[in-house]
Amino acid sequence: MTSSELASDAAQPVPEVDVLIVGAGMTGINQLYRLLEEGFTVAVLEAGRGVGGTWFWNRYPGSRFDSESYTYGFLFSEELFDEWVWSEHFAGQPEIERYVNHVVDKFDLRRHITFGVRVTAAVWDEASDTWVVTTDDGATHRARYLIAATGVLSVPYMPDVPGLADFRGESHHTGRWPTDPLDFTGTRVAIVGTSSSGVQVLPTVAPDAASVTVYQRTANWCTPLNNSPITDAEQAQLRADFAQLKQILDTSPHGFHHTPVERSAFDDTDEERQAFFDQVWNSAGFRKLTSNYSDVVLDPAANELWCEFIAAKVRSIVHDPVTAEKLIPTDHRYAQKRPPFVAGYYEAFNLPNVELVDLRATPMVRVTEHGIETTDGEREFDVIVWATGFDFGTGALMRLGVRGVAGRALCEHWADGPRTWAGVQTAGFPNFFFPGGPHAAAGNNPRYNSDQVELVIDVLRHAREHGSERIELDPDAEARWTSMVDRGAEGSAFGSDNYYFGSNIPGKPHRLLLNAAGRPKLLKTFAEARENGFAPFHFS
Numbered sequence: 001m002t003s004s005e006l007a008s009d010a011a012q013p014v015p016e017v018d019v020l021i022v023g024a025g026m027t028g029i030n031q032l033y034r035l036l037e038e039g040f041t042v043a044v045l046e047a048g049r050g051v052g053g054t055w056f057w058n059r060y061p062g063s064r065f066d067s068e069s070y071t072y073g074f075l076f077s078e079e080l081f082d083e084w085v086w087s088e089h090f091a092g093q094p095e096i097e098r099y100v101n102h103v104v105d106k107f108d109l110r111r112h113i114t115f116g117v118r119v120t121a122a123v124w125d126e127a128s129d130t131w132v133v134t135t136d137d138g139a140t141h142r143a144r145y146l147i148a149a150t151g152v153l154s155v156p157y158m159p160d161v162p163g164l165a166d167f168r169g170e171s172h173h174t175g176r177w178p179t180d181p182l183d184f185t186g187t188r189v190a191i192v193g194t195s196s197s198g199v200q201v202l203p204t205v206a207p208d209a210a211s212v213t214v215y216q217r218t219a220n221w222c223t224p225l226n227n228s229p230i231t232d233a234e235q236a237q238l239r240a241d242f243a244q245l246k247q248i249l250d251t252s253p254h255g256f257h258h259t260p261v262e263r264s265a266f267d268d269t270d271e272e273r274q275a276f277f278d279q280v281w282n283s284a285g286f287r288k289l290t291s292n293y294s295d296v297v298l299d300p301a302a303n304e305l306w307c308e309f310i311a312a313k314v315r316s317i318v319h320d321p322v323t324a325e326k327l328i329p330t331d332h333r334y335a336q337k338r339p340p341f342v343a344g345y346y347e348a349f350n351l352p353n354v355e356l357v358d359l360r361a362t363p364m365v366r367v368t369e370h371g372i373e374t375t376d377g378e379r380e381f382d383v384i385v386w387a388t389g390f391d392f393g394t395g396a397l398m399r400l401g402v403r404g405v406a407g408r409a410l411c412e413h414w415a416d417g418p419r420t421w422a423g424v425q426t427a428g429f430p431n432f433f434f435p436g437g438p439h440a441a442a443g444n445n446p447r448y449n450s451d452q453v454e455l456v457i458d459v460l461r462h463a464r465e466h467g468s469e470r471i472e473l474d475p476d477a478e479a480r481w482t483s484m485v486d487r488g489a490e491g492s493a494f495g496s497d498n499y500y501f502g503s504n505i506p507g508k509p510h511r512l513l514l515n516a517a518g519r520p521k522l523l524k525t526f527a528e529a530r531e532n533g534f535a536p537f538h539f540s
């Protein structure tokens with residue numbers, strides 16, 4: 001019997017698999033591996049032609065980790081950790097994609113995944129307590145549980161600029177970069193956007209391109225990534241320390257292995273502070289947040305000192321004082337937006353072929369056949385790189401076509417913003433989970449996404465042990481978590497006007513999409529749920 005016959009046979013709707021996962025990124029693969037280990041039958045549907053999610057789609061020049069490679073990878077197998085040798089502390093996209101493929105092949109996971117199919121509808125079938133899922137190739141699947149591992153940064157955002165279709169050259173969003181590499185040699189390049197992706201593209205393409213014009217709407221607080229190769233001795237030490245490292249990564253507040261600093265910025269003298277900030281500037285990756293002064297993120301006065309330090313660095317690196325001033329943010333504090341980490345970004349503006357266009361001063365008017373027109377005229381290009389971000393948090397889930405009890409659409413239920421318990425389930429949508437979704441935490445994603453993956457495993461195991469076929473979230477649990485997230489928006493480190501709140505997407509409700517109480521709150525909530533027999537859920 002085919003899957004569509006199964007789906008249309010209302011008298012005897014038999015689930016094809018216990019669990020259907022949407023998405024073969026880090027979260028989907030982790031969930032797949034763990035479900036198989038626990039004896040569930042599983043199938044995965046993935047829109048892309050390969051595994052990796054973020055690391056499949058974001059293959060733009062300069063794409064790389066901001067999390068230390070070995071803290072980002074899967075931790076479910078020590079053998080995997082031992083055998084995979086990362087070349088750098090912050091690996092680049094090709095290596096990350098190779099790693100995810102290696103994992104999928106090593107554990108024979110590929111045969112469970114169907115590639116190149118996009119889920120367009122997922123409808124709850126009350127009569128059989130199953131999900132009926134439709135894909136864009138017309139196929140229908142039925143499963144007891146539906147797990148959307150569809151990512152928070154998987155729907156690219158293109159600004160609505162007139163004339164987008166008129167451009168005759170190459171035009172690509174960083175989040176949908178073509179699989180055939182682009183040769184930038186001798187080309188005239190435009191980069192639109194200067195957050196985490198745009199700042200990685202510039203120094204990578206500038207040496208080869210004839211010219212690069214960077215279109216900036218908002219300057220960001222960029223600090224050096226300080227990447228380096230992993231030496232043999234470091235690799236040996238990592239292997240020896242696996243158990244300890246895993247223990248730290250499984251429990252640390254941000255999912256990193258960085259040591260927090262207990263000192264306030266005001267405990268030190270000016271000289272001591274300058275020396276400490278220099279040390280932080282020279283440290284690797286997210287340590288600028290996690291191993292900075294304890295008050296640098298939350299206390300505006302401490303934050304200002306760190307911002308002044310970064311601004312002085314920018315002025316000392318960028319030769320042209322007008323360009324330097326434009327590159328220094330004036331509208332947000334450090335960490336109110338996700339801070340980018342860079343290698344040679346500010347230095348690139350000293351190259352004779354690199355120009356900065358301030359879109360606040362000269363807004364974009366239209367894309368033309370040959371380039372981009374701003375209020376100060378048209379510039380011609382061969383390539384336009386759109387580094388314009390994503391519909392963060394809810395973008396992919398809102399496009400899944402999910403309908404729960406009584407046909408209620410998820411889009412309707414979340415019309416004013418997401419409503420979740422622990423960023424993993426929502427009321428009125430039984431047997432539907434979304435690890436890696438909005439409202440969970442912030443930091444090194446795979447670590448708190450793994451916390452959610454493990455919670456899902458425990459809930460499904462609990463249901464199996466108790467003979468339950470329907471798992472439903474208590475609306476009160478959803479209300480409590482959602483109002484906790486909303487309350488956290490007030491005075492949080494995340495500011496109030498950026499993609500964490502959906503502000504980059506016209507018409508999107510202004511709601512915090514992250515949980516400001518972070519991973520400690522998530523882990524505590526999961527521990528309580530395990531102790532109280534998963535009280536936030538009704539099992540039947």
Ligand SMILES: Cc1cc2nc3c(=O)[nH]c(=O)nc-3n(C[C@H](O)[C@H](O)[C@H](O)COP(=O)(O)OP(=O)(O)OC[C@H]3O[C@@H](n4cnc5c(N)ncnc54)[C@H](O)[C@@H]3O)c2cc1C
Nearest residue numbers: 023025026027047053054066067118119150151154436445
């Ligand atoms: C450029 C970039 C760099 C990043 N760097 C870091 C970093 O250094 N550290 C960090 O912690 N985080 C980083 N992130 C965040 C990153 O998204 C997460 O770390 C992680 O990859 C999320 O994994 P995921 O599996 O939850 O989602 P994704 O990797 O986004 O995977 C979701 C998958 O679901 C698929 N999908 C979505 N909708 C459908 C549908 N309807 N039908 C079928 N398939 C669908 C997508 O095609 C995608 O493959 C970065 C993000 C970006 C964009």
